[in-house]
Amino acid sequence: MKLAMIGFGQAGGKIVDKFLEYDDRTGSGIVRSAVAVNTAKADLMGLDRIPQENRVLIGQSRVKGHGVGADNELGAEIAEEDIDEVQGAIDAIPVHEVDAFLIVAGMGGGTGSGGAPVLAKHLKRIYTEPVYGLGVLPGSDEGGIYTLNAARSFQTFVREVDNLMVFDNDSWRQSGESVESGYAEINDEIVRRFGILFGAGEINQGDEVAESVVDSSEIINTLSGGGVSTVGYAREEVDKTGSDDGGLLSRFTGGDEPEIDTAHTTNRITSLVRKAALGRLTLPCEIEGSERALLVLSGPPQHLNRKGIERGRKWLEEQTGSMEVRGGDYPVPESNFVASVILLAGVSNVPRIKELQQVAIEAQDNIEDIRSESEENLESLVEDDEDELEPLF
DSSP states (O other): OOOOEEHHHHHHHHHHHHHHHHHHHHHOOOOEEEEEEBBBBHHHHSSSSSGGGGEEEEHHHHHHHOOEEEEEEHHHHHHHHHHHHHHHHHHHOOGGGOOOEEEEEEESHHHHHHHHHHHHHHHHOOOSOOEEEEEEEEOGOOOOOOOHHHHHHHHHHHHHEEEEEEEEEETTOOOTTTTTHHHHHHHHHHHHHHHHHHHHSSSSSTTTSSSSSSHHHHHHHHHHHTTTTEEEEEEOOOTTTOOTTTTHHHOOOOOSSSOOHHHHHHHHHHHHHHHHHOOOOOOOOTTOOSSSSEEEEOOOOGGGGHHHHHHHHHHHHHOOOOOOOEEEEOOTTTOOOEEEEEEESSOOOOOHHHHHHHHHHHHHHHHHHHHHHHHHHHHHHHHHHTOOOOOOO
């Protein structure tokens, strides 16, 4: 699937930068064009791979390149005011060559959480291609203002995109881990999962042909209908020499290309499907009730088979209760792993979102109380007891 990726804010720009690195390393060809938008000049300068001409600094007349300081209302206002500058970079994208737009943003800060929904609304008004969001939720230890930003941004972003794929930092940060190293690992995890998903059908496979092709239309159909999506991932290393615990069949077959035991391959695939669905999702949720699902298996072609994929797909149907479960594979001959990626779309039983909203409501109430108390304290400080002084105006 070929995407025009727009990283909005610091986190969004870094993740899109990481997608470009993934493309270079794997030859996936996912990112047809990449743009970074920010109110902070330093954040744009810190990117490695997004072309200079595609780095858009907005809000210069208001914040002078210093960012919006976690004020996502200001971030949204600046995005509205400077949308033509963003559109100028998007105009250079060969839209006829992309399958969709993907706006990537951290939802706890100011620029991305405020600006990403504004850009999504703008793109949907102009283009017929789907506009997706990839939103990153802040950890619960990042503070009330970031939680409040995320809750408000989530509520807005999900309504403006064709589908919002979510990654929850709270589920991935390791205890005792530094913020910088933690975010670097989280970004790697985001790109690994979504890279395999969006890379299906785009890998240069040479003469290898997938038994059950996954292409961009399968992804688009799974994401259609809006709502929130999460992604599961599991992988297992394989022995490409053909031994690989292959059982009796692999031991007694001769030839230059040892055959892999079909039953073993099928069992591995179904096991990986279960691990991907029931392990750590990008947004933890109950998979029952998911409206749609897509299963993608990647790896060396001799370790993939239709029977395993079909069995995994049927298991997903049973677990989700959905009749819209698609599945397929794409061979990656040089890979040392078989990987299973599951996209669950239209999820609704998400405790983390409800928790986020509750914490945000409490933070909002606290902020209003603090502001009110602050005004009263200021009044008591500046007013003289006898009311003898007069202000200038």
